[in-house]
Amino acid sequence: xxxxxxxxxxxxxxxxxxxxxxxxxxxxxxxxxxxxxxxxxxxxxxxxxxxxxxxxxxxxxxxxxxxxxxxxxxxxxxxxxxxxxxxxxxxxxxxxxxxxxxxxxxxxxxxxxxxxxxxxxxxxxxxxxxxxxxxxxxxxxxxxxxxxxxxxxxxxxxxxxxxxxxxxxxxxxxxxxxxxxxxxxxxxxxxxxxxxxxxxxxxxxxxxxxxxxxxxxxxxxxxxxxxxxxxxxxxxxxxxxxxxxxxxxxxxxxxxxxxxxxxxxxxxxxxxxxxxxxxxxxxxxxxxxxxxxxxxxxxxxxxxxxxxxxxxxxxxxxxxxxxxxxxxxxxxxxxxxxxxxxxxxxxxxxxxxxxxxxxxxxxxxxxxxxxxxxxxxxxxxxxxxxxxxxxxxxxxxxxxxxxxxxxxxxxxxxxxxxxxxxxxxxxxxxxxxxxxxxxxxxxxxxxxxxxxxxxxxxxxxxx
Numbered sequence: 001x002x003x004x005x006x007x008x009x010x011x012x013x014x015x016x017x018x019x020x021x022x023x024x025x026x027x028x029x030x031x032x033x034x035x036x037x038x039x040x041x042x043x044x045x046x047x048x049x050x051x052x053x054x055x056x057x058x059x060x061x062x063x064x065x066x067x068x069x070x071x072x073x074x075x076x077x078x079x080x081x082x083x084x085x086x087x088x089x090x091x092x093x094x095x096x097x098x099x100x101x102x103x104x105x106x107x108x109x110x111x112x113x114x115x116x117x118x119x120x121x122x123x124x125x126x127x128x129x130x131x132x133x134x135x136x137x138x139x140x141x142x143x144x145x146x147x148x149x150x151x152x153x154x155x156x157x158x159x160x161x162x163x164x165x166x167x168x169x170x171x172x173x174x175x176x177x178x179x180x181x182x183x184x185x186x187x188x189x190x191x192x193x194x195x196x197x198x199x200x201x202x203x204x205x206x207x208x209x210x211x212x213x214x215x216x217x218x219x220x221x222x223x224x225x226x227x228x229x230x231x232x233x234x235x236x237x238x239x240x241x242x243x244x245x246x247x248x249x250x251x252x253x254x255x256x257x258x259x260x261x262x263x264x265x266x267x268x269x270x271x272x273x274x275x276x277x278x279x280x281x282x283x284x285x286x287x288x289x290x291x292x293x294x295x296x297x298x299x300x301x302x303x304x305x306x307x308x309x310x311x312x313x314x315x316x317x318x319x320x321x322x323x324x325x326x327x328x329x330x331x332x333x334x335x336x337x338x339x340x341x342x343x344x345x346x347x348x349x350x351x352x353x354x355x356x357x358x359x360x361x362x363x364x365x366x367x368x369x370x371x372x373x374x375x376x377x378x379x380x381x382x383x384x385x386x387x388x389x390x391x392x393x394x395x396x397x398x399x400x401x402x403x404x405x406x407x408x409x410x411x412x413x414x415x416x417x418x419x420x421x422x423x424x425x426x427x428x429x430x431x432x433x434x435x436x437x438x439x440x441x442x443x444x445x446x447x448x449x450x451x452x453x454x455x456x457x458x459x460x461x462x463x
Contacts, residue, residue, distance in 0.1 A: 026092035028054045035098040038142045039077055044096055046172050047071035049223060056092060061085070068096075071223060074274045076438070077101060077139050079392045080379070101437065102389040105136040130154040143167075150181075157184045175218035183210045188238075190245050190337065195344075195356040195419045202241060209237045214261075228265040233258065233295075236338055248336045251299050257338075258295050263288040275438040276396075276461050277312045278320050278371075284308045290339065302339060303332045310463050318373040320398070322463045327364040334361055334412060343408045343424075347460065350404040352426025352446035354456050358408035358419055365406030365424075367463050371398040371432070396434045402444070402462065403427040425449040432461075 028050050033041045048068045050056055056064060065083045072081045079099040086093050108131065132152035140147050144166045152158040160181035168176050185208045187201040200207065214232025235258035236250055243255045250257045264287050271280035285307045291300030308326040315321055326348065342360030343349055350365060375397040385391040404427070410420035430444035442458040 024090075025055050025057050026087055026090055028052050028056060029091040029093045031093070032095045033098070034095060036100060036142075038100055038103065039098070039139060039144070040142045042172065043075070043077075043142070043144045043166070044072055044098065046167075047075065047223070048094075048096070050094075061092075070272045072096065072098065074271075075144060076275075077103070077144065079389075079394070099388060099392065103137060103139040105134075105138075107134060107136075108132070130156045130158070132158070155185075155187065158182070173219060173221045175220065177216045177218070178214075179216075180213045181211070184208065188242060190242055190249060191247050192357050192359050192413060193416045195358060195417045197357055200241060200245070202239070205239050205241070207239045207242055211235045224270045225268045226266075228263075228267070230261075230263040230265075232261050232263075234261065235259075238338075249338050251336055257300070259291045259300050260294045261288060261290040262292060271312060276432070276434045276440055277310075277322075279312050279314055281309070281311045283310075300339070301333045302330065302335050304335075305329050305331060312463070318376075320369075320371040320373070322367075322369040322371070324367045324463045325365075326367075327362075329362045342410065342420075343406060347462075350406045350424045350426045350448075351402060351444060351456070351462070352404070352428065352448040352452065352454075353419070353424060354446075356419055358410065358424075359413045359417060360408035360410040360420060361412065362409035363406065364409075365404065367402070367404045369400050369402050369463055371400040373397075374399050374431075377434070393436050394434070395436075398432045398434075400430050400432060401428075402430060419450075423449075428453075430462075 029052065031045060031048070031052055033044050036044060045051075049064050049071065050068070065085065069081045069083055072078065077098075077100065079101055081099075082097045084095045084097065130152045131154050132150070134151075135147070135149040137147040139145070146162075146164045148160070148162045150158060150160040158181065160179070160183075162177060162179035164175065164177035166172075166175045168174055184206040186203060186206060187199050188207045189197045189199050191198040212232060212234040214230055216228055216230040218226055218228045220226040235256070237256050238249060240255065242249050243253060266285045267282070268284075269280075269282040271277035271282055286305070288302075288304045288306075290302040290304070306326070306328045308324060310322070310324040312322045313320065328348075337359075340359060340361070341348075342358045343363050343365065344353070344357035348363070348365070351367075373396075375395065377394065377396040379392050379394040382391040382393065404425070406424045407422070408420045408424070410417065414420040426446050426448050428444055428446035430442055433441040435441070440459060440461055442460075442462060444456050444458070445453070446456055447453045
C-alpha cells in the first residue's frame with residue numbers, strides 16, 4: 001500500500017519538477033543553413049529576427065521562429081522554410097532548412113492591353129493582345145539579385161530591362177536598382193466617356209512612343225521598414241492625331257514632353273505571406289514629383305501623393321478578416337491625360353466596377369474581406385517527378401465575402417462620366433485559390449449599388 005502512495009506522489013510531482021522556466025534566457029550560438037545550393041547564406045541570415053550573440057527567452061522563442069520563417073519565405077526564393085533549435089548550457093543553436101525554387105524563367109508573353117482580364121473578355125479582341133518573351137532571372141548569382149528583360153510585339157511593342165541588387169554595402173542596408181525601357185503603341189487611350197476608355201488607332205503610325213530611365217536606392221536598416229528614393233527621366237512623343245485631339249494629352253498640347261521625376265516611398269510590411277497574407281499589416285506612402293525644371297521642355301508641375309494601409313487578421317481557427325484603405329491626391333497642377341490614373345487601373349478598383357474607369361485627380365476607397373478556410377495551406381509532392389524545384393505543389397482555398405466602398409473626385413471629365421463624384425459600393429462572394437509558385441486565382445460574383453452584377457476573374461490578391 002505504501003508503494004502505491006509513493007508512486008502516486010511521484011507522478012503528481014513530475015509536471016512540477018519538469019516545468020521549464022519560460023523566462024529563462026539563452027544566448028544565440030551557431031546558426032546553420034541547409035538546403036541552399038544556390039542562395040548565399042547571408043541572404044537568408046539577413047531575414048532572421050535574431051543574430052548570433054543575441055539573448056532570447058523561451059517566452060519569445062516561438063514568436064522569433066515563426067516570424068523568421070515568414071521573413072525568409074517572403075524572399076520568394078524557396079518552396080518551404082523550417083527552423084529547428086536546440087539548447088544546451090544556456091546556449092541555443094538554430095538550423096534553417098530551405099528548399100529552393102527554380103529561378104530562371106524564360107517564358108512566352110501573351111498579354112491583353114486592357115486594364116484587366118474582364119475588360120478584354122467583354123470584347124475578346126485578339127488584336128489587343130501582345131506577345132513576346134520575358135526573362136525573369138531571380139536570385140541571380142545566389143545574391144537575390146534580379147535580372148529582367150521583356151520583349152513584346154503585337155498591340156504594344158516593348159523592350160524593357162532592369163537589374164536590382166538587394167545590398168551594395170557591407171552592412172546589407174542599402175540596395176540599388178536600374179531600369180530602362182522603350183514602348184510604342186498604334187492604339188492609345190485618349191479619353192473616357194460613360195466611364196469607358198476611348199481609344200484611337202492607326203495601323204500605319206506609332207501614335208505614341210515612350211522612353212524611360214531610372215535608378216532607385218533602397219534603405220533597409222530594419223527588417224520590416226524600407227525607404228526608396230528614385231531619380232528618373234521619361235519622355236513622350238505623340239503623333240499629330242493625338243496632339244490635335246480635343247483633350248490636352250501632353251503638357252500644353254505639345255507633341256513631345258520630356259521630364260525628370262523624383263519619388264520617395266516609405267513601406268512598413270509585417271505580413272505573414274506577401275503574395276496572399278492572412279495576418280499582419282502593411283503601410284505604404286508614396287510621393288512622386290514629376291517635372292523639376294531640369295529639361296528645356298519640362299513644363300510639368302505635378303506632385304502626386306499616395307497612401308495605403310492594409311490589415312489582415314485571424315478571427316478563429318478557420319475565419320480570417322482583411323481591411324484596407326487607400327487614397328491618392330494631386331497637390332499641385334492637375335495632370336494632363338497622359339499622366340492621370342484614377343480608379344479602375346491596376347488593383348485600384350471597386351469590385352463590381354471592373355469594366356469601368358473613373359478618371360480622377362483624387363480618390364479614396366476602402367476594401368473589406370471576410371474569409372473562411374475551405375482548404376488549409378498544404379503541399380503535395382509529385383513522386384514521379386524527380387526534380388525538387390518543380391515536384392512540390394502547394395495549395396489552399398478560401399471562400400470570402402467582400403464589400404468595397406470608394407469615391408473618385410474628378411473636376412475635369414465628370415460631365416461625361418457619371419460614376420465620378422459619386423459613392424461607389426460593390427459587394428459579393430468569391431473563391432480564392434492559392435497554388436504553385438504563389439499563383440492566385442480569384443473568381444468573384446459581384447453586385448453594385450447601381451444594380452449591376454456579374455462574374456469577374458482575377459489573378460492577384462484583392463487586399
